[in-house]
Amino acid sequence: MKNISTYLTTVFVSFSLLLVIMPVLIYFLKKFNILDIPNKRKVHKAPIPRMGGVAIYIAFAVTVLIMAPHDVKWQGIVLGAGIALLIGCVDDIWGVHAVVKLGSLFALTLLIWRFGIITNMPFDKILGIPRGPFTTACNLVVTMLWMTGICSAINALDHIDGLAGTVALIAASAYFAVSIQSQQYEWAIISLALIGSLAGFLCFNFHPAKVFMGDSGSFFLGFSLAAIGIMGGWSPNPIKAAIIPVAILSLPIFDLIFVIFIRKFNGTTNSLIESIKYCGKDHIGHRLNNLGFSQRVAVLIVSLVSITVSISALTIRHTLFWESLLLLIQILMIYLVLAVFMRIAMLNTIKVYYTNKKRSSSKK
Numbered sequence: 001m002k003n004i005s006t007y008l009t010t011v012f013v014s015f016s017l018l019l020v021i022m023p024v025l026i027y028f029l030k031k032f033n034i035l036d037i038p039n040k041r042k043v044h045k046a047p048i049p050r051m052g053g054v055a056i057y058i059a060f061a062v063t064v065l066i067m068a069p070h071d072v073k074w075q076g077i078v079l080g081a082g083i084a085l086l087i088g089c090v091d092d093i094w095g096v097h098a099v100v101k102l103g104s105l106f107a108l109t110l111l112i113w114r115f116g117i118i119t120n121m122p123f124d125k126i127l128g129i130p131r132g133p134f135t136t137a138c139n140l141v142v143t144m145l146w147m148t149g150i151c152s153a154i155n156a157l158d159h160i161d162g163l164a165g166t167v168a169l170i171a172a173s174a175y176f177a178v179s180i181q182s183q184q185y186e187w188a189i190i191s192l193a194l195i196g197s198l199a200g201f202l203c204f205n206f207h208p209a210k211v212f213m214g215d216s217g218s219f220f221l222g223f224s225l226a227a228i229g230i231m232g233g234w235s236p237n238p239i240k241a242a243i244i245p246v247a248i249l250s251l252p253i254f255d256l257i258f259v260i261f262i263r264k265f266n267g268t269t270n271s272l273i274e275s276i277k278y279c280g281k282d283h284i285g286h287r288l289n290n291l292g293f294s295q296r297v298a299v300l301i302v303s304l305v306s307i308t309v310s311i312s313a314l315t316i317r318h319t320l321f322w323e324s325l326l327l328l329i330q331i332l333m334i335y336l337v338l339a340v341f342m343r344i345a346m347l348n349t350i351k352v353y354y355t356n357k358k359r360s361s362s363k364k
Contacts, residue, residue, distance in 0.1 A: 011199075077227050156283060162206040172191050
């Protein structure tokens with residue numbers, strides 16, 4: 001185990017860098033009018049600087065380059081995260097079509113493959129064929145879907161103050177815990193660099209937020225969390241090694257899948273692409289707000305769910321097959337309960353809408 005002082009220094013450096021960089025970044029974002037303007041599909045009432053992800057990335061990248069051992073994989077993560085950040089920055093400033101963003105993330109996956117960042121699913125055993133170009137291609141496709149899916153999920157989760165940052169912080173903390181369990185101390189350093197920068201960011205992002213992470217931050221965080229999930233050897237069992245990062249990041253995955261399904265089911269959207277592009281107040285934080293919870297309490301509730309599921313994910317590494325199965329059932333039951341509450345919140349919103357409409361009509 002590395003010296004505890006190394007871990008504390010890593011968190012301190014990234015946290016301190018963020019606190020120094022962010023006020024300067026906020027000043028320039030305001031100066032150049034890079035702001036998130038309120039509209040009927042957003043919950044904030046005044047223009048807020050966005051693109052705070054730039055500060056999170058700088059604090060993370062500088063800390064990794066200082067504290068982590070020089071390795072091609074770390075370089076690949078820092079480079080790939082920087083490119084993901086740039087894709088998000090372009091979207092924050094000028095706006096980019098969803099298909100273009102998706103294609104850019106696919107291209108980024110091909111680039112980071114050259115740094116060894118690719119899933120290691122046993123397709124040779126699954127399909128009964130020898131390892132070769134075809135099994136590599138299968139893992140590359142899985143990597144593309146994983147990377148773009150997590151980037152999209154974190155992006156979708158960034159809909160109320162502090163939510164995406166808090167869930168990302170919990171996920172990074174879970175990665176740190178698994179890194180210590182599996183004695184992968186270099187990954188512990190990477191996770192801690194992310195933890196420190198996120199903790200600093202949340203000082204500016206909790207309600208009422210002074211800055212938003214923007215697509216730059218959500219793409220950077222999505223890429224980083226997805227890449228760490230791929231590269232960490234979380235278990236000797238390849239199936240468990242795949243399940244652990246999925247479970248750790250299951251809350252943003254659940255939120256994205258649930259809203260896509262509900263939008264299609266309700267007829268709000270007609271296609272998958274339209275469901276992904278659609279921006280509405282129907283995510284988990286919005287629905288908790290509709291049930292009467294404040295933004296801070298909504299973040300607390302979602303955080304408790306995320307922590308609970310992450311603890312289950314940490315436990316999976318040491319369980320037998322049937323025990324792992326029970327933990328997965330437990331996770332699914334948690335999300336089933338959450339889905340019921342989200343559905344109730346939606347019905348409550350519809351009821352309030354028609355009640356107000358009826359009152360408005362009667363006054364006329």
